[in-house]
Amino acid sequence: MQENFTLIHNSIFQHASFVELQNFFTDFMSNYPEKIFNSFNFTSIQEKTLITLIKRDDLKMEEIDILDHVLKWGLAQNPTLLPEPETWSDNDFKSMEITLQKCLPFVRFFQLSSKEFLKKVVPYQKLLKPQLYNDLMSYYLDGDSQINSTILPARVLKDSRLITNKIVSYIASWIDKKENGHPTHGFTPYDFSNNPYEFKLLLRGSRDGFYTKNFLEHCGNKLNTVIITKVKGTNEILGGYNPKTWEPGVSHNTRNSFIFFIPLNNLKSVILSRIVNSECAISFSNEYGPRFGNDLLFYLKEIMGSISGYCQNINYEKIIRSEKGYFEIEEYEVFQIIKKG
Structure with a gap:
């Protein structure tokens, strides 16, 4: 051909x-x-x-x-x-x-x-x-200047409604700890030709269900997963990478997990936060769902009419939002990261 x-x-x-x-x-x-x-x-x-x-x-x-x-x-x-x-x-x-x-x-x-x-x-x-x-x-x-031209959206991952191919390259690079200093200027991320990972969609909230039981049905006992959430009413993506499995009531010790903040309209401002207290890296609440330490928590149970998350800084390097507190989840996706053959 x-x-x-x-x-x-x-x-x-x-x-x-x-x-x-x-x-x-x-x-x-x-x-x-x-x-x-x-x-x-x-x-x-x-x-x-x-x-x-x-x-x-x-x-x-x-x-x-x-x-x-x-x-x-x-x-x-x-x-x-x-x-x-x-x-x-x-x-x-x-x-x-x-x-x-x-x-x-x-x-x-x-x-x-x-x-x-x-x-x-x-x-x-x-x-x-x-x-x-x-x-x-x-x-x-000057990234804050008013733009009159139409800004076309970044090209998206085929199986995702939330993340672009560029974001996939960043996450893959973070998995391999390619960053050095500033997460956008201090390293050269993978591109499509040398990204060693496939991102396999396991779950999309709007398609498969938003709740804890849906998460476990599609993602339970799966290694190497990344959770991507879209904060309602914003251009913010919050997420985290777990090299271990998600199991109800089970905590995992790892030095390779991380959480991140990605503003869809400005990749220069991404925030990467790696685990500091490895004993508190990963856990899964029987009632509410996945947790990255006490820093990024997901409440996959309808509270006050919506699915939400909570962000603060305790076990990871830094807080990934401008301030701690709850946020409402508009959509979320979970991918399994698979090494290409």
């Missing part, structure tokens, strides 16, 4: 009756985009095919790599241009802008790192609308 991508794609999508094949092919593109982008004749694909691929929210590829391939495709449509944008005239930029005018709106520019923005966007700034480029400059220089 990789060697004859364009031929196969065109053959399948020319026939409206090939619905199952079309669905299979579309899922394949989303799950293995590198095989498509690295195919011999990738740059000869039709514009609408490229857009179909890059507009997907579940595309499994780093945003910087998506941008690279979009630019590569654009260059192939303008064979007289040299790869280096510093050699381009204003007319060259205009030609490239016209070529990519329908593709660039699907690149999630606000999901790039500041280094990626500087290296890969600034040299091509004339391809972007002035408003978008000015907003990007404001965003990367």
Whole structure:
């Protein structure tokens, strides 16, 4: 398929009756985009095919790599241009802008790192609308600036409604203790190509039930799990990683558990907190559910009309919210972390 991508794609999508094949092919593109982008004749694909691929929210590829391939495709449509944008005239930029005018709106520019923005966007700034480029400059220089451009959401994990592929990379990196100092600037997290873990969805509250019995039914006695919760009415994700099992009334001693805070609109402000008092790392309340020490507690029992959690700082390094107290859970998911074969 990789060697004859364009031929196969065109053959399948020319026939409206090939619905199952079309669905299979579309899922394949989303799950293995590198095989498509690295195919011999990738740059000869039709514009609408490229857009179909890059507009997907579940595309499994780093945003910087998506941008690279979009630019590569654009260059192939303008064979007289040299790869280096510093050699381009204003007319060259205009030609490239016209070529990519329908593709660039699907690149999630606000999901790039500041280094990626500087290296890969600034040299091509004339391809972007002035408003978008000015907003990007404001965003990367001052994250609190008002943005007028539409900020597309980060691409999500296929089986999750809460976390993005980027967040998965962070959690995988924390599991392997790759952080050093500041959790975003002090280490280089995994990306899609070298992330050694699969995140297998075990439970989603809105699908499987929010309560303790539902948690135990789907997650009981499972090793290496991460709990992800969305705080109602906010962009906050709170969660924790447990390398041991969840068993009613049982506590576990471990030095490898951690809890975290992730603001969905600003990954620069994530907070990672590792266990300090390992004897109090993990436990499971028969009545209420999973607990990370006394620092992050989940009440998977309806209290005052909602499912809630509680956050404070006792057994882990630091508090992961701005202040201790209860929070209401809008949704939660549990994943088992499995080493890829």
